[in-house]
Amino acid sequence: MQVKENFEPVIVAFxxxxxxxxxxxxxxxxxxxxxxxxxxIRVPCSCRVNPMFILRAFQKGADGVIICGCHPGDxxxxxxxxxxxxxxxxxxxxxxxxxxxxxxxxxxxVSAAEGAKFAATMQQFTEDVKxxxxxxxxxxLRCRKQ
Amino acid sequence: MQRIGVFVCHCGTNxxxxxxxxxxxxxLGHEPGVVISQDYQYMCSESGQELVKNAIKEQxxxxxxxxxxxxxxxxxxxRKAAASAGLNPYLVEIANIREQCSWIHKDIATATEKxxxxxxxxxxxxxxxxxxxxxxxxxxxxxxxxxxxIAGIQTALDIAEAGFDVDxxxxxxxxxxxxxxxxxxxxxxxxAACILTPKMVEASQNERITIHSFSxxxxxxxFVGNFTVKIKKKARFVDETKCTGCGLCTEKCPxxxxxxxxNMGLDNRSAIYIPFAQAVPKVATIDPNYCMMLKTGKxxxxxxxxxxxxxxxxxxxTFIEQQYGAIVVATGFNPINLDKYDEFAYNQCPDVVTSxxxxxxxxxxGPNGGTLLRPSDKTHPHTIVFVQCVGSRCDDEKGKPYCxxxxxxxxxxxxxxxxxxxxxxxxxxxYIDVRTPGKNFDEFYRRAVEQYNVHYIKGMVGKVTPKSDGxxxxxxxxxxxxxxxxxxxxxxxxxxAIEPDKTARPLATMLTTQMDTxxxxxxxxxxxxPVESATAGxxxxxxxxxxxxxxxxxxxxxxxxxxAIGLLCKNSITCNPCVAHSDELMCNGCSSCEKVCPYGAIxxxxxxxxxxxxxxxxxxxxxxxxxxxxxxxxxxxxCPSGAMDLSGFSNxxxxxxxxxxxx
Numbered sequence: 109m110q111v112k113e114n115f116e117p118v119i120v121a122f123x124x125x126x127x128x129x130x131x132x133x134x135x136x137x138x139x140x141x142x143x144x145x146x147x148x149i150r151v152p153c154s155c156r157v158n159p160m161f162i163l164r165a166f167q168k169g170a171d172g173v174i175i176c177g178c179h180p181g182d183x184x185x186x187x188x189x190x191x192x193x194x195x196x197x198x199x200x201x202x203x204x205x206x207x208x209x210x211x212x213x214x215x216x217x218v219s220a221a222e223g224a225k226f227a228a229t230m231q232q233f234t235e236d237v238k239x240x241x242x243x244x245x246x247x248x249l250r251c252r253k254q
Numbered sequence: 255m256q257r258i259g260v261f262v263c264h265c266g267t268n269x270x271x272x273x274x275x276x277x278x279x280x281x282l283g284h285e286p287g288v289v290i291s292q293d294y295q296y297m298c299s300e301s302g303q304e305l306v307k308n309a310i311k312e313q314x315x316x317x318x319x320x321x322x323x324x325x326x327x328x329x330x331x332x333r334k335a336a337a338s339a340g341l342n343p344y345l346v347e348i349a350n351i352r353e354q355c356s357w358i359h360k361d362i363a364t365a366t367e368k369x370x371x372x373x374x375x376x377x378x379x380x381x382x383x384x385x386x387x388x389x390x391x392x393x394x395x396x397x398x399x400x401x402x403x404i405a406g407i408q409t410a411l412d413i414a415e416a417g418f419d420v421d422x423x424x425x426x427x428x429x430x431x432x433x434x435x436x437x438x439x440x441x442x443x444x445x446a447a448c449i450l451t452p453k454m455v456e457a458s459q460n461e462r463i464t465i466h467s468f469s470x471x472x473x474x475x476x477f478v479g480n481f482t483v484k485i486k487k488k489a490r491f492v493d494e495t496k497c498t499g500c501g502l503c504t505e506k507c508p509x510x511x512x513x514x515x516x517n518m519g520l521d522n523r524s525a526i527y528i529p530f531a532q533a534v535p536k537v538a539t540i541d542p543n544y545c546m547m548l549k550t551g552k553x554x555x556x557x558x559x560x561x562x563x564x565x566x567x568x569x570x571x572t573f574i575e576q577q578y579g580a581i582v583v584a585t586g587f588n589p590i591n592l593d594k595y596d597e598f599a600y601n602q603c604p605d606v607v608t609s610x611x612x613x614x615x616x617x618x619x620g621p622n623g624g625t626l627l628r629p630s631d632k633t634h635p636h637t638i639v640f641v642q643c644v645g646s647r648c649d650d651e652k653g654k655p656y657c658x659x660x661x662x663x664x665x666x667x668x669x670x671x672x673x674x675x676x677x678x679x680x681x682x683x684x685y686i687d688v689r690t691p692g693k694n695f696d697e698f699y700r701r702a703v704e705q706y707n708v709h710y711i712k713g714m715v716g717k718v719t720p721k722s723d724g725x726x727x728x729x730x731x732x733x734x735x736x737x738x739x740x741x742x743x744x745x746x747x748x749x750x751a752i753e754p755d756k757t758a759r760p761l762a763t764m765l766t767t768q769m770d771t772x773x774x775x776x777x778x779x780x781x782x783x784p785v786e787s788a789t790a791g792x793x794x795x796x797x798x799x800x801x802x803x804x805x806x807x808x809x810x811x812x813x814x815x816x817x818a819i820g821l822l823c824k825n826s827i828t829c830n831p832c833v834a835h836s837d838e839l840m841c842n843g844c845s846s847c848e849k850v851c852p853y854g855a856i857x858x859x860x861x862x863x864x865x866x867x868x869x870x871x872x873x874x875x876x877x878x879x880x881x882x883x884x885x886x887x888x889x890x891x892x893c894p895s896g897a898m899d900l901s902g903f904s905n906x907x908x909x910x911x912x913x914x915x916x917x
Contacts, residue, residue, distance in 0.1 A: 118915065118916055120915050120916070126768065126788060130326060130788070132353065133324045133326060133353040133354070136353030136354055136357040136358050137353060137357065141358050141359070141360070142358055144355075144359050144364045144365065147368065147371055147372060147375065148350070148354055149375070149911045150325065150350075151887065151903055151908065152832065152885050152886055152887055152900070152903055153887055153888070155887060155891060156888075156890065158890065158905065158908075159891075160905075161909065161912055164909055164912050165912045168912060168913055168916035168917070169916045170912075170916045178768075181763050182763065182768065183766065184766050184886075185852055185886035185888070186766055186852045187888075188887075191892075195891065219768060219769075220768045220788065221768070221769075221770035221776055227358070
């Protein structure tokens with residue numbers, strides 16, 4: 109596939125309010141740089157992320173989706189991130205079946221104290237998605253902005 | 255038709271330096287539904303809020319978007335401002351263009367572009383916001399303090415003083431914690447026991463304080479104002495209500511070869527024991543790992559000598575359940591295990607001790623009755639070497655990356671006390687830096703150097719080797735003189751790093767509070783909310799939050815108490831209205847949501863529905879108890895029919911955000 113030189117992927121990040129969103133804030137407070145491609149949506153818990161939201165993002169032209177939650181065992185709601193882990197595992201197998209690159213979707217645990225990890229994760233994920241090129245398989249062309 | 259107001263904050267130069275705020279306000283002004291779009295220097299200031307309030311009134315706004323710092327910072331500020339202008343506070347959305355945009359990006363063009371997208375996302379969401387009303391939930395007027403060290407005791411005393419009942423849960427047979435083991439305190443050289451034990455007695459005599467010693471927290475349920483805690487009272491095989499603490503059993507017990515934890519294993523105690531003379535509660539405890547009666551069924555001496563008949567070999571662990579409005583965590587610290595530090599020969603030579611062991615060696619209630627003697631041959635040491643930062647400020651896997659904060663000061667104290675009591679002893683201190691920020695701290699350290707002639711040498715100790723003549727060879731470098739040193743020492747004292755207590759991690763899981771990578775509890779805000787955890791109703795006291803000396807611990811303990819009292823004073827608290835709700839017409843009663851709910855907030859009710867043909871039909875549908883629901887949203891994803899939704903984070907709102915980002 110021909111990858112344009114200046115391909116800037118659209119990346120949607122779902123961050124749980126208690127750990128990862130706070131981790132993202134911490135990376136901001138510490139002025140830790142990560143690409144502007146990443147746009148964060150705040151959700152109460154990673155288990156609020158319906159796999160439908162992820163598919164919706166791909167349909168609307170996102171090139172990568174990352175879900176961040178508290179580390180297993182540290183969920184503010186006790187068990188929410190365990191549900192996320194299972195749901196995303198199932199979503200992976202469906203995306204595999206559809207032939208969508210595994211690296212476009214990612215689940216990562218980032219605690220409120222891990223600002224550096226958040227920035228590094230976003231940096232890495234953006235590079236991975238850039239390497240994959242634009243999402244053409246799942247994007248619905250009818251949704252594309254004219 | 256929606257009438258949305260957008261307000262872009264400069265935050266001084268914090269945002270304005272990397273984001274063209276005027277361009278953001280201009281671009282968002284063209285978004286559908288936006289009737290007013292303004293920028294201002296400091297939106298959170300009095301005049302900034304006034305701007306928002308006036309716009310709400312004049313423009314009859316139905317939604318507000320603030321492009322500013324993180325919602326974790328000022329969401330409440332703007333919600334309150336909106337409420338005072340007559341707009342439902344939940345019609346306010348924040349676009350985080352500081353922490354998640356201006357502070358992390360340097361290029362103005364791309365940062366501005368991102369800020370516009372973030373603003374547009376918030377506008378898309380606010381279009382679908384609905385007014386939400388908070389419910390009230392009652393507050394149980396009782397507090398739980400986990401940990402009975404100086405932090406826990408101080409917190410409990412302060413809460414009791416304010417007129418609320420407090421329970422202290424302590425895992426050891428007595429309260430007192432680490433401070434009870436310390437000989438003297440810096441920088442005043444007060445006797446630790448003399449200032450701690452009156453507080454312990456005060457706690458035990460206060461009728462509002464209940465001490466559950468030798469107990470652990472087994473389970474925590476519920477939420478702020480209404481926690482249900484299960485406390486495990488471990489079997490001590492002695493009836494607490496009958497034991498008078500006379501100590502006869504401990505004298506008569508034939509099993510006397512048990513390492514004494516209170517003296518850091520430097521001497522022995524009996525299998526039935528009272529940790530120390532001033533223990534509170536002063537009740538004997540049988541150690542089941544060593545008691546002959548419990549192990550083999552042959553002995554029973556203690557029960558024969560006990561005139562109160564308090565010994566009960568058949569005692570079992572018991573559980574009690576109690577409701578609490580607030581929980582204060584005061585689990586404290588421990589010195590790290592030095593097994594991995596072979597270079598300091600800690601496990602090979604009994605004369606290499608940790609600082610806490612030295613405290614016991616110098617304490618009048620310690621193994622040598624207060625005379626400093628070498629543990630190996632009980633002779634008086636003439637040369638003592640102190641090694642600083644053992645495991646602190648360490649980059650490798652063995653140690654801790656942080657400064658343990660208290661070691662510089664207690665080492666100065668030890669050095670001074672030794673020189674004071676035994677002027678014939680030479681004392682060397684090897685340090686990386688001497689850190690003495692605190693009231694009268696630097697003066698104290700200088701006294702050790704100038705008045706007491708303690709040899710402070712900047713440099714690290716490379717190797718400690720026990721020699722055959724009983725002496726210890728300390729090989730070190732003097733960085734300032736740039737030379738290698740060999741010191742023929744009699745004792746070596748290691749200032750071991752401190753780490754959070756091991757019970758803190760499982761406790762954090764039970765309390766659903768956050769911890770940092772070193773297992774210290776994370777505070778809600780590092781500067782402005784230092785004694786609250788991010789989980790409402792859980793407060794932090796003492797060294798469980800980070801390394802602290804005694805004055806700081808006491809200050810934080812009282813601060814945590816003040817916060818807990820503030821909560822307990824209220825008769826009810828407003829609940830988060832962002833809770834799940836079920837569309838009864840779509841719900842098919844499958845129980846998927848009920849199974850994933852961690853709080854048991856979902857029940858099923860049989861409800862009568864009117865059918866199109868004018869008959870009625872009874873159907874089983876989900877019903878959410880909004881007082882119990884915490885709003886995690888697990889049920890919304892589990893629901894196969896899409897009947898479950900979460901207020902404030904509804905499916906349509908998140909979809910709208912996704913669409914706005916991808917547009």
